[in-house]
Amino acid sequence: MEVEVVVRRWGNSLGVTLPKGFVDKQRIKENERLVLGIQRETPPRVAGIFGLAPGWKIDAQKAKDNARGEDAARDKKISGFLRNH
Numbered sequence: 001m002e003v004e005v006v007v008r009r010w011g012n013s014l015g016v017t018l019p020k021g022f023v024d025k026q027r028i029k030e031n032e033r034l035v036l037g038i039q040r041e042t043p044p045r046v047a048g049i050f051g052l053a054p055g056w057k058i059d060a061q062k063a064k065d066n067a068r069g070e071d072a073a074r075d076k077k078i079s080g081f082l083r084n085h
Contacts, residue, residue, distance in 0.1 A: 005019075
């Protein structure tokens with residue numbers, strides 16, 4: 001028996017609503033005590049994303065160089081600001 005639910009805020013607590021079809025099928029009654037197992041939906045893994053854009057190539061070294069250049073420019077701007085204030 002498995003059903004997907006969404007956790008929502010109820011005042012200061014969190015709660016889930018069981019869909020009517022599931023409740024009817026399982027014959028769940030109000031005030032009945034249940035034991036629930038929790039399994040989170042896992043986000044897509046990064047590895048599953050690669051290859052989704054054929055023909056789009058990234059040169060890893062250029063990406064690193066660009067990131068370093070942006071970091072250096074930001075650091076220079078910040079240090080200039082701090083010297084002037």
